[in-house]
Each structure stands twice: as structure tokens, then as C-alpha cells.
Amino acid sequence: MSEASQPGCSDEKRLASRDPKTYPVVDFNLLSDRRDLERMVAAVRLLAKLVVHPALNPEAGDFFPASFSPRIKRLSRYGTANRIVASILGPMLDVPAGLRQLLIRLVLLNGTAFQATLADDRALEAFVRQSVFGVWHPVGTCRMGDPSDPKAVVDPEGLVIGSDNIFVADASIMPRLPTANTNIPVIMAAEKISDALLSRN
Ligand SMILES: Cc1cc2nc3c(=O)[nH]c(=O)nc-3n(C[C@H](O)[C@H](O)[C@H](O)COP(=O)(O)OP(=O)(O)OC[C@H]3O[C@@H](n4cnc5c(N)ncnc54)[C@H](O)[C@@H]3O)c2cc1C
Numbered sequence: 001m002s003e004a005s006q007p008g009c010s011d012e013k014r015l016a017s018r019d020p021k022t023y024p025v026v027d028f029n030l031l032s033d034r035r036d037l038e039r040m041v042a043a044v045r046l047l048a049k050l051v052v053h054p055a056l057n058p059e060a061g062d063f064f065p066a067s068f069s070p071r072i073k074r075l076s077r078y079g080t081a082n083r084i085v086a087s088i089l090g091p092m093l094d095v096p097a098g099l100r101q102l103l104i105r106l107v108l109l110n111g112t113a114f115q116a117t118l119a120d121d122r123a124l125e126a127f128v129r130q131s132v133f134g135v136w137h138p139v140g141t142c143r144m145g146d147p148s149d150p151k152a153v154v155d156p157e158g159l160v161i162g163s164d165n166i167f168v169a170d171a172s173i174m175p176r177l178p179t180a181n182t183n184i185p186v187i188m189a190a191e192k193i194s195d196a197l198l199s200r201n
Contacts, residue, residue: 013141026141030132040128041121048118061101063115064108067131137182142172158193169193 012027031037044065052060066072075082089107093100105113117123145152147161154173160166169190171182178185 026138028134028138030134031129037125037128040132041124044124044128045118048114059097061097062104064104065114065127065131067127068133069131137171137177139171139174139177139182142168143175144173145175157196158189167193167197 012025012029014025016022016025031040048063048065051057052063054060057063075085092103095103105111112123117127142153143151144154144156144158147155152161152175154160154168158167158169158173160168171186173189174182174185
């Protein structure tokens with residue numbers, strides 16, 4: 001996940017509607033820090049080199065990047081239409097290498113071989129920007145901190161600064177992105193905040 005989801009970076013949260021049942025808009029603005037983009041571009045190039053290495057892949061021409069694009073998301077949904085598409089596309093890829101590679105280029109890569117994208121800095125950057133997405137561990141949209149810290153939303157007991165009785169106890173209060181998974185830290189934070197609440201009462 002990019003550092004953009006940490007407090008202080010330019011991720012955006014706003015209400016989409018006055019209706020409390022409508023989900024808010026949360027835009028993590030991934031890759032807004034250029035260093036993230038540069039690291040991601042270097043990582044894609046490195047992986048691409050490994051994937052087409054003859055020791056790993058005797059058919060290097062079959063290589064194409066799998067990104068979770070809106071088109072692939074649509075294709076991944078269960079349903080009759082997708083079952084028909086998959087039953088046609090699957091066997092079509094099981095043909096002699098030359099024809100398969102043509103199909104990959106035309107159908108999966110919109111006509112541009114990925115080697116051409118890899119060789120072109122701007123095209124690769126555009127590909128990375130288009131393909132990047134978060135992986136379910138967003139934190140810190142409502143960070144804990146000292147009440148005098150202008151970027152803090154809740155105090156060290158989880159109380160929303162400026163309120164009398166509103167508490168937050170979830171992943172949003174993490175002051176920064178942890179280097180481990182988030183589930184156990186959320187449970188620990190919730191235990192700590194509930195202890196503080198109980199001792200208040
Ligand atoms: C697919 C996936 C895989 C993950 N894998 C791991 C993993 O392997 N290890 C790990 O440590 N972490 C993992 N995580 C991350 C971890 O699950 C989260 O960081 C953690 O659950 C966040 O806890 P939370 O309490 O902040 O939010 P949540 O667990 O999302 O809890 C929010 C709760 O609020 C409820 N809610 C929402 N809106 C309303 C409303 N209007 N009124 C009342 N209730 C509402 C929701 O139903 C939900 O129960 C994964 C997350 C996902 C999505």
C-alpha cells in the first residue's frame with residue numbers, strides 16, 4: 001500500500017450525500033508521492049525480467065500483466081454472460097503459441113505488446129498509475145494524537161477532539177501505517193479504548 005493513505009498525504013475523504021446510508025467517497029490518491037511511483041515502476045520492470053527469464057518461462061511471448069482493471073472486475077463476476085465468455089476465451093488461448101500471442105496482444109493488451117510498454121518510461125508510468133489499487137488495509141483516516149496536533153482527530157483515549165462523548169476505536173485511529181497486518185492492532189486498540197472508557201465510568 002502506498003504511503004498516500006497515511007495522515008499528512010493527500011488522500012481524500014468526503015461525504016457523497018447527506019443520507020447516512022450512502023457510503024462516503026474515499027480516494028487514497030495512491031502514487032501521489034512520486035517515490036511510490038518510481039518504486040512501483042522499478043518493481044514491475046524487475047518482475048517482468050524474472051517472468052520472461054528462459055529458466056522460468058519457455059514461452060516468454062505469452063507474458064502479459066494481470067491488472068485488476070474495471071474490465072477484469074466485470075469479467076470476474078459470477079453470471080451466465082461471463083460463463084459464456086470464459087468458455088469461449090479459455091479454449092481460444094489453448095492454441096499454437098503464435099496465434100495465442102496474437103490473441104493476448106489484441107484482446108488482453110488492447111493491441112500493445114507489454115514489452116513495448118516496459119521499454120517506454122511514460123507508458124509504463126501510465127500503466128502503473130492505471131493499475132494500482134489498495135489491498136484492504138487502509139488506516140489512519142482519523143488519526144490519534146496529542147490534542148494540540150492539528151492533524152490529530154482523536155486523543156490518546158479515542159475521544160474525538162473537541163467533542164464530549166464521541167469515541168472512535170478502529171483502524172482509522174492509527175497514527176501511521178503499521179508494518180504488520182492490521183487486524184490484531186485494531187483489536188488491541190479497541191481493548192485499550194474500552195478499558196479507558198470503563199475506567200472513566
Ligand atoms: C479481504 C480482506 C482481507 C484481510 N486480511 C487480513 C489479514 O489476513 N490479517 C489482518 O491482520 N488484517 C486483514 N485485513 C484487514 C482487517 O480486516 C482490517 O484492518 C480490520 O478488520 C479493520 O477493523 P475496523 O474495526 O477498523 O473495521 P471493520 O472490521 O471493517 O469494521 C467496521 C464495522 O462497522 C460496520 N458498519 C459499517 N457501517 C455501519 C453503519 N452505518 N452502522 C453500523 N455498523 C456499520 C461494518 O459492518 C463492520 O462490522 C483484511 C481486510 C480485508 C477486507
